[in-house]
Amino acid sequence: MGGNRRVRISVRHLQKTFAQGAREVVAVADATFDVGEKEFVALIGPSGCGKSTVLNMIAGLVTPTRGVALVDGEPVMGPRPEVGYLFQQDTVFPWRTVAKNIGLGLEYRGVPGAERAAAVTAMIRTAGLEGFEEAFPATLSGGMRQRVALMRTLIVEPEILLMDEPFGALDTHTKLDLQRELLDLWWRTQQTVLFVTHDLGESITLSDRIIVCTRRPSRIKAIFEVDLPRPRDVIALRETVEYAQIYQTVWHTLGEEFAAGHRAREAGQP
Numbered sequence: 269m270g271g272n273r274r275v276r277i278s279v280r281h282l283q284k285t286f287a288q289g290a291r292e293v294v295a296v297a298d299a300t301f302d303v304g305e306k307e308f309v310a311l312i313g314p315s316g317c318g319k320s321t322v323l324n325m326i327a328g329l330v331t332p333t334r335g336v337a338l339v340d341g342e343p344v345m346g347p348r349p350e351v352g353y354l355f356q357q358d359t360v361f362p363w364r365t366v367a368k369n370i371g372l373g374l375e376y377r378g379v380p381g382a383e384r385a386a387a388v389t390a391m392i393r394t395a396g397l398e399g400f401e402e403a404f405p406a407t408l409s410g411g412m413r414q415r416v417a418l419m420r421t422l423i424v425e426p427e428i429l430l431m432d433e434p435f436g437a438l439d440t441h442t443k444l445d446l447q448r449e450l451l452d453l454w455w456r457t458q459q460t461v462l463f464v465t466h467d468l469g470e471s472i473t474l475s476d477r478i479i480v481c482t483r484r485p486s487r488i489k490a491i492f493e494v495d496l497p498r499p500r501d502v503i504a505l506r507e508t509v510e511y512a513q514i515y516q517t518v519w520h521t522l523g524e525e526f527a528a529g530h531r532a533r534e535a536g537q538p
């Protein structure tokens with residue numbers, strides 16, 4: 269981790285085994301890493317390697333079988349107000365308008381109507397969703413829905429943000445747009461972010477460090493520093509030699525896991 273940053277998230281020998289009928293699935297075998305104050309860290313690895321499970325344990329939604337997740341040095345016992353979580357699935361409520369979806373967290377916290385409305389208006393402007401305040405999610409594009417979900421998480425100003433493949437299902441263009449918006453926001457708010465993705469380009473574009481997990485049962489395979497200057501231009505960055513160099517280095521490590529997964533499937537292992 270760069271410099272002498274305060275550690276905000278810390279996981280130590282985290283392990284999670286799920287019972288699936290008669291058999292046991294080791295989702296996470298051993299995860300140990302830190303995320304420092306204001307750091308943007310990406311967690312990347314093959315599908316099913318336990319990335320969401322790691323986030324769920326940090327968020328206090330899943331109890332570890334072994335090991336511990338700490339936020340600000342305290343073992344996580346349940347959801348905490350300073351931790352925001354953007355789930356992997358589309359989590360916008362279909363029966364609420366855009367404005368009411370975005371304002372939900374403030375409503376839960378009992379923020380008065382006028383104050384809430386002002387905050388929602390500001391978020392809608394940031395998200396470029398003006399004119400859609402009263403629209404229902406079903407009438408929006410996938411990218412717009414993801415913006416609503418993002419703004420709903422950000423409006424409560426979480427100091428720590430867990431994001432689980434928030435742009436996974438989007439086309440390249442929309443993805444780049446949202447990456448740019450996220451980087452702008454993060455540059456201003458300086459949150460601590462742990463961002464799960466299986467898109468290597470996305471992880472390089474956004475993060476300060478990339479944690480690569482092995483395929484299931486997952487361990488931490490390697491951690492790479494992304495020493496690219498900020499602020500970053502999400503499009504121009506991809507044309508630089510430095511980007512290509514990091515891409516190649518991490519790809520080599522990640523590719524080993526994909527290849528091993530392929531060999532295992534060919535051999536008939538789950």
Ligand SMILES: Nc1ncnc2c1ncn2[C@@H]1O[C@H](COP(=O)(O)OP(=O)(O)OP(=O)(O)O)[C@@H](O)[C@H]1O
Nearest residue numbers: 286287288293295314315316317318319320321322
């Ligand atoms: N609640 C659960 N009960 C039983 N098994 C589970 C549960 N949650 C996850 N698993 C299993 O744990 C393993 C890891 O799942 P997880 O969702 O954490 O992976 P992931 O890395 O996020 O995958 P993806 O990239 O596809 O989202 C999988 O084999 C999954 O079947």
Ligand SMILES: [Mg+2]
Nearest residue numbers: 319320356432
């Ligand atoms: Mg997942």
